[in-house]
Every structure is written in structure tokens, then in C-alpha cells.
Amino acid sequence: MKTKTFKQLMLIIIMALCYHQSNAQVANKIELTEDNQLLGLGTQHIIKSNILNKERPIIISLPIGYKDSNTNYPVLYVLDGLQNIKHTVGTVELLTESGLIPPLIVVGLESLDRTKDLTPSNAGQNVHGSAGNVGIPQSGGAPKFLEFLSEELIPFVDANYRTHPYRILEGHSLGGLFSVYTLMERKDLFDAFIVEAPALWWNKEEMTEKAKSFFKSNESLNKTVYFGIGGGDGWGMRQELLRYVDTIKENPPKNFRWLHEEVGDEGHMVSRLILNYNGLKFLFSDLKISDGLVNNFSDGTFLKEEQRLKNKYGDNARRSAEDYFSLVSVLVENENDSGAITVLKRASEAYPMYVGLLTYLAKLYEKNSQKAKAIDTYLLGVEVSRKYKLGQEDDLLQEVGRLRKTN
Known part of the structure; x- marks a missing residue:
């Protein structure tokens, strides 16, 4: 087969791959209740907390395919969970x-008294947003709330679900304040943080003052943190966040992977969706x-890197199909068909419903005189097409017939 003809064929397969990626989405069903209510956001659990001396509602959303696998999954803990669960699960x-990210278990923590639970200290007079006469009596409950997370909630989730050790904490506004507090107070508890528009104005920017000594005393900090805020956010947020990240720049720990960005002209509340999206992409x-x-x-090296990612994020961790395909294209261009086959085998394992990957793999087998493997790969494509109703069975069977007729 001439190289030019083969490359032209691969261009056609790229287009087919994109088509089947869009088709693949229809295979994921969302359950209905008996009265036709659409499920999918998760299940509410009530945890009796001895530490907080009250019942705490949480929402747990399991990734697609959880029930059909034995895989362990990283966990994303989302503060103000009832407020944020819809857009977070969808993203x-x-x-x-x-x-772009591995499958995650999402745990949403419903807020019952966020001013109490998410603030690291008691607020006195002239607190932001008040009339200035008195403080906020119930504030300063973050130490106990953090104890609830570490001693009750996380053990509950780990005991009842197949969790991978990799944990993420995400919080917005006061939740962002609590996330920063948790990073510096219990750096062992979470591996990564999504800090959205944090209320770092709290008690005269006490978290920034604490950060000066924290980052100076931690020469190495193996964490990943996204600090995001809308470009339209106002007083108490943008400049305060800048002053916090300045303390990181002054004493950047080794192995500390972090990003600070201002996004568009979004205001304080509407920024949550895009910051959640950007934050997750950055973490992974x-x-x-x-x-x-x-x-x-x-x-x-390639297979070793694939295994490293699985070890870090769980066995279902994978790269984007476009990334695998781009690497294959470079390898084919460099006449490294053996390497391209290795990548395509991994890609078709990671994306078992993408017939285009199997078609490309079969063509490479044929190009390299491995007819039996090409036939087996086409037949696997027939099974996939039939299972997901992709309508490619006849086309693939024609390729099998053609190969069987050749010497």
C-alpha cells in the first residue's frame, strides 16, 4: 500500500472517529424513577456526626460504569454541595x-450554616457585609468542620465506596476560604484543591498572613492547587487573592503545582461553573x-507512563482520544508503525466504543502484513458496532471478507 494512499485513508478515519465519538454519548443511560423523574445527580445520605453533634446531609454521585466495574475512583469533595452539585456533576x-479527567466520585456537602462551618476564626466588628456594630457570633467553626471531614465523612465514604487515595477539595467564596485553610492546616488530607473566588478578606486577610510562614516552612509540597476568580469579581476577592498567591511566589515549594487565573468578566457567583471546569482541567x-x-x-516509556497515570488516578485514567490519535499520526509520519500499533491498542482499550480506533488499528496491521490480527480487529469492531448500534457492521465485514480472499 502506498504511503500517500494510506495517509489519505487515515484522514478519512479521523473524520469517522470524530463522528463515532459523538455517537458514543448516546450509550450512557440515566435511570428514571417510577414516576419518570430523571436521576443522575446522586443519592442523599444522612450522616450522624458526633463531632458536630447533628445530622449532616451529603450527596454522593457515582461515575458512569461504577456498578459494572471493580475499579477504585478518586473522590472530589465539593463544599456548598447542594448549590453546586448540578453543574459539577455535569462538568x-x-x-x-x-x-480530560479520570472518572470521579463526587461528594457534595450540603451547607447548613456555612458562616459557621467554613470560617476559620470568629469575626468581630466591621466584618465585610455587616453594618459594623457586632460580629458574627457563630463564626469560627472551621476547625470542627475539618475534624468532621477527616474523622467521619472521609472514613464513611472510603468504607462504603471503592475509593482511590487521590482526593480533591473544591470550594467557592467561603468554601474557597475553607479550602485554603485546609491546605495549610491539614496538608495531608487532600492531594489537590480547586479554590474559587476565596473570601480571603476574612478577619483582615489572616489566611494570607498564615501563608507567609506556611510556604516558607514547607520546602517541598506535593500538591496541585488551582486558584481561580472571575475578572468581574469585586472588593474583597481579586486583590486579596493576588496578595495570597504573592506569598507563594516569594517561597515556592518544590513539587507544588499551581495556577492562578482571572477568567473573563464573570462576577462572583456566575464564575463557579467556568472555574470548576478550568480547575478540573488543570488538576489533571x-x-x-x-x-x-x-x-x-x-x-x-509510553506504557510505563500510562501505568503511572493509572496508579495516580485509578485504573480508568486515560488520555483524550485526540491525544492518542495525534501521537499515532506522528509515529506513522515517522514510519514507526510498531509504536503506532502500541498506542492504538491502548487507545482502543481506553475507548472501547470507538470503532474508528479499531479501524485504524486494523489498517496498520494490514499495512504491516499482520493479516490475522487485522481480521480479528475488524471482527472486534463488528461486535462494538453491534453493541452500541453504530451501524458499521456490514462495512467492517466487507473488510474481513476482502482480507480472507487475499493470499
Whole structure:
């Protein structure tokens, strides 16, 4: 087969792959209740907390395919969970489907008294937003709330679900304040944080004062943190966040991966959706194939990197289909068909419903005189097409017939 003809064929397969990626979305069903209410956001649980001396409602959303696997999943803990569960679950499912993040268990913590639970200290007079006469009597409950997370909630989730050790805490506004507090107070508890428009004005920016000594005393800090805020956010937020991240710049710990960004002209509340999206993408940006892996490719290095990501984020961690395909294209261009086959085998394992990947793999097998493997791959594509109703069975069977007729 001439190289030019093969590359033209691969261009057609790229287009087919994109088509089948869109078709693949219809395979994920959302359950209905008996009265036709659509489920999908999660299940509410009531935890009796001895630490807080009250019952605490939480919402747990499991990733698609959880019931049909034995895999362990990283957990995303979302503060103000009832307020944020809808857009968070939708974003997580979209990014998971696209291979930009691994599947996650999402735990939403419903707020009962957020001014109490999410504030690290008691607020006195002249607190932001008040008339200035008195403080907020119930504020300063974050230490107990953090104890509830570490001693009761996380053990409950770990005991009842298949959790991977990788944990994320996400919070907005006072939730962002609590997230920053948790990072510095219990740095062992979470691996990553999404800090959205944090209320760092609290008690004269006491968290920023604490940060000065925290980052100076932690020479190494193996954490990933996203600090995001809308460009239209007002007093008490943007400049205060800038002053906090300045303390990181002054004493940046080793192994500390972080990003601060201002997004568009979004205001305080509406920014949550895009900050959640950007934050998740940043936390898992190491899923993207690096230039070093492309430029110094070997089968062993590639497979070792794939396993490293699985160890870090769970066995269902994968790169985007586009990333795998881009790497394959480079390898084919460099006449490294063996490497391209290795990548395509991994990609078709990661995206079992994408017939385009199997078609590409079969063509590469045929190009490299591995007819039996090409036939087996086409037949696997027939099974996938039939299972997901993709309508490609006849086309693939024609390829099988053609190969069987050749010597």
C-alpha cells in the first residue's frame, strides 16, 4: 500500500472517529424513577456526626460504569454541595467522557450554616457585609468542620465506596476560604484543591498572613492547587487573592503545582461553573501527552507512563482520544508503525466504543502484513458496532471478507 494512499485513508478515519465519538454519548443511560423523574445527580445520605453533634446531609454521585466495574475512583469533595452539585456533576461527566479527567466520585456537602462551618476564626466588628456594630457570633467553626471531614465523612465514604487515595477539595467564596485553610492546616488530607473566588478578606486577610510562614516552612509540597476568580469579581476577592498567591511566589515549594487565573468578566457567583471546569482541567493536565513523550517515544516509556497515570488516578485514567490519535499520526509520519500499533491498542482499550480506533488499528496491521490480527480487529469492531448500534457492521465485514480472499 502506498504511503500517500494510506495517509489519505487515515484522514478519512479521523473524520469517522470524530463522528463515532459523538455517537458514543448516546450509550450512557440515566435511570428514571417510577414516576419518570430523571436521576443522575446522586443519592442523599444522612450522616450522624458526633463531632458536630447533628445530622449532616451529603450527596454522593457515582461515575458512569461504577456498578459494572471493580475499579477504585478518586473522590472530589465539593463544599456548598447542594448549590453546586448540578453543574459539577455535569462538568465532571463531560470532561470524563472527553478523557480530560479520570472518572470521579463526587461528594457534595450540603451547607447548613456555612458562616459557621467554613470560617476559620470568629469575626468581630466591621466584618465585610455587616453594618459594623457586632460580629458574627457563630463564626469560627472551621476547625470542627475539618475534624468532621477527616474523622467521619472521609472514613464513611472510603468504607462504603471503592475509593482511590487521590482526593480533591473544591470550594467557592467561603468554601474557597475553607479550602485554603485546609491546605495549610491539614496538608495531608487532600492531594489537590480547586479554590474559587476565596473570601480571603476574612478577619483582615489572616489566611494570607498564615501563608507567609506556611510556604516558607514547607520546602517541598506535593500538591496541585488551582486558584481561580472571575475578572468581574469585586472588593474583597481579586486583590486579596493576588496578595495570597504573592506569598507563594516569594517561597515556592518544590513539587507544588499551581495556577492562578482571572477568567473573563464573570462576577462572583456566575464564575463557579467556568472555574470548576478550568480547575478540573488543570488538576489533571498531566494526562495530556507531553512533548518529551512524543519526541523520545518508545513502547516501554509510553506504557510505563500510562501505568503511572493509572496508579495516580485509578485504573480508568486515560488520555483524550485526540491525544492518542495525534501521537499515532506522528509515529506513522515517522514510519514507526510498531509504536503506532502500541498506542492504538491502548487507545482502543481506553475507548472501547470507538470503532474508528479499531479501524485504524486494523489498517496498520494490514499495512504491516499482520493479516490475522487485522481480521480479528475488524471482527472486534463488528461486535462494538453491534453493541452500541453504530451501524458499521456490514462495512467492517466487507473488510474481513476482502482480507480472507487475499493470499
